[in-house]
Each structure stands twice: as structure tokens, then as C-alpha cells.
Amino acid sequence: MKISKLAVDIGHNVQFDGGAVGIRSENELNYEVGTKLIEKCRAAGLTVINCTPSSATSLYDSLNQRVQAANSNNSDFFISIHHNLCTGGHGSEILCIPGGRAEGIAKIILPEISKLGFTNRGVKAGNDLFVLKNTNMSAILIECAFCDSPVDMNNYNPETMAEAIFKGICKAFEINASEHCSPSEQTNYYTVVKGDTLSSIAKSYGTTISKLVQRNNIKDANLIVIGQKVRVN
Template sequence: MKISKLAIDIGHNVQFDGGAVGIRSENELNYEVGTKLIEKCRAEGLNVINCTPKSATSLYDSLNQRVKAANNNNADFFISIHHNLCTGGHGSEILCIPGGRAEEAAKIILTEIAKLGFTNRGVKARNDLFVLKNTNMSAILIECAFCDSPVDMNNYNPESMAEAIFKGICKAFELNVSEDNRSTEQANYYIVVRGDTLYSIAKRYGTTVEKIASLNNIANADIIYEGQKIKVK
């Protein structure tokens, strides 16, 4: 089940199409996981179409732009990144139109996510979702976790989630990736996302602002930028 062109949609994140708000904002989580996933796929030579619109005039326009980006670029598979909201719920699930390629890939990817410790809520049939029923290619919508769940959000790591989804993609679509090289790279570097500070990054990796600044020749610890690759070890 090989592919050469993958469509990735970072859910919501545009006017008229905002995400859920819980302990953390779904928009923020979708953005962090989605951008990291796109970066990982492109780093391995996969042609990725980012289907996230830059602006929209309505909810329909937002959803339609995502579908058109995938269809017009003849993508082989479509993945939409989301986070759930439901008081009392926790865990990860993947939504798709059942049968065939979508369901097969969903099961493989969800297995990788569950290895992070999230409850596996299963692959669920959703024939009604706009982005699933209007894409020409097989499509899945990943509900990574519940953004209002203390169980899920405690120590939630967008990097780990993106890596788990990426591993699932590699297994589902038979991409040849050196696990040893990726493990070393993942352990030593971090890609800055919106809202990060050197303090938050240092805290996440059990190090200090001073050490990270020294490793990366950062003169002003208050200035880092989105997309910056930072050595943490």
C-alpha cells in the first residue's frame, strides 16, 4: 500500500472554523502536531500537500478548500489532524469511511498512537464528515486525544504524537526509514512551534535555558522563532 503524495490537513485554525477549547486549545494542538508531522514526512522525501487554508469566508469554504487542495493535487491519501472534546472522555480514535485503504491505514496508525499510553478508542465509521466523503482519495481524521481531559493533557507532547503518527504512516505505506537515525535526531533536537519559549522547552527536556542557549549560540534567550531547530542535548 505505497503512496508518493500525501495530503495533510491541520484541522480548524482559520476564521469561521475554530477548534474546541479545553485544558488546551484544539487549534494550538492541531497546529503543533500537524506542522511537526508535515516536517517529518518531507524530511523523508515524501511529497506533502498542506491542505490547511490561510483564510476562509465560512465554515463551508474552510472545509471545501481543504478538500480541493487534496483533490487538485491528486494526493494518494488524506489525513486530517484533530483533538477531541467530551467531558469525561479520554484516548485516541480515528474516523474514516469504513473498508479498504482508509481503515487499514487507520488501524496501523492508531496502534502507534496507543503505544504512547493513550486509550485506544478504535477506528470508527463516519460517512457524514465533509473532508472524508468529498476527497477523491482514501481519507482519515485522527482525533489524537481529548483536549479537555486531564488524563490525556497531563504531559501531552506534540512531538511524540507527531512521531507516533509518522511511524504509523511509514508502516502503513511501506516507507523505508532508518529507525536508529530518527531516534537519535528526535532525542537531540526540537522544532520550535508557536507559543514556545526557551524556558518551556528546557523544562520539557529536563535541562536549563542557559544550556540550550549555549548549545545553539543563542545570544538573547527571549528570542526564538517558529520553525527553528534547537539542539536540546
């Protein structure tokens, strides 16, 4: 089950779509784990589409932008990073549409997270979740831990969480990082979706506006259009 292009959605983190707040902020945790996971996957040679919107006009717009970013870039698989909240709850779980490829992948990734000491709450049905039912590719939503749980938040480490998810990805998709060239040796393109700016694209791919302008012969840095393909390295 090898892939070359992975869509990663850092949950919430945009106006009209804020995360839960417990001992830690879900927005903050999602961002820390998600950005570290993206870095690790790109270093392993995967093309990663960061599906997190830079702005949104409504909750629907936020969710739809994430789906469209994955779909328009023909991603092979979709992962959304979240943290749970429920008084008294603790542990990790993964939601998916049951019975398909996503469920199998989830059952490989979740045990890697549990090795960190988090209770394995199982792979659960997420048929009603917008990002799972509207992506063209198989998709999972990872609830890494409970942001209001002292059990989970005590010594919580975003780096080790991202590493555990990454290990699961490598196992699930037969990725050997040593066999892949670095992202800098590949030519990757991003397809512009609603709400994108060169600034947001540059931030997502760890580059600068000036480099994007130069690589793509862009005459006006303030003018990009939906569907436009932007070379990001």
C-alpha cells in the same frame, strides 16, 4: 501500499472554523502536531500537500478548500489532524469511511498512538464528515486525544504524537526514510487554490516569498491564480 504524495490537513485554525477549547486549545494542538508531522514526512522523501487554508469566508469554504487542495494536487492519501472534546472522555480514535483502504491504514496508525499511553478508542465510521466523503482519495481523520481531559493533557507532547503518527504512516505505506532522498533533492509543485497567497504557500513549505518569485519567474508577487502550479523548492 506505497505512496508518494500525502495530503495533510491541520484541522480548524482559520476564521469561521475554530477548534474546541478545553485544558488546551484544539487549534494550538492541531497546529503543533500537524506541522511537526509534515516536517517528518517531507524529510522522509514524501511530497506533502498542506491542505490548511490561510483564510475562509465560511465553515463550508474552510472545509471545501481543504478538500480541493488535496483533490487538485492528486494526493494519494489524506490525513486530517484533530483533538476531541467531551467531558469525561479520553483516548485516541480515527474516523474513516469503513470498508476500504482508509480503514486498513487507520488500524495500523492508531496502535502507534496507543503506545504513548492513550486509550485506544478504535477506528470509527465517519461517513458524515465533509473532508472524508468529498476527497477523491482514501482519507482518515485522527482525533489524537481529548483536549479537555486531564488524563490526556497531562504531559501531552506534540512531538511524540507527531512521531507516533509518522511511524504508523511509515508502516502503512512501507516507507523507509533512509531509502528516500531529502525533500531538497526533489522538485515539488503546489497547485494554487482559492484563498492562497505566496505568503501562505511560503509558510507551508518553509521557504520565502522571494524564493518562490525567483523559482517561478513571477512578475507580481501579489498576483497568483487558482490552478497555477508553483514550484516550491
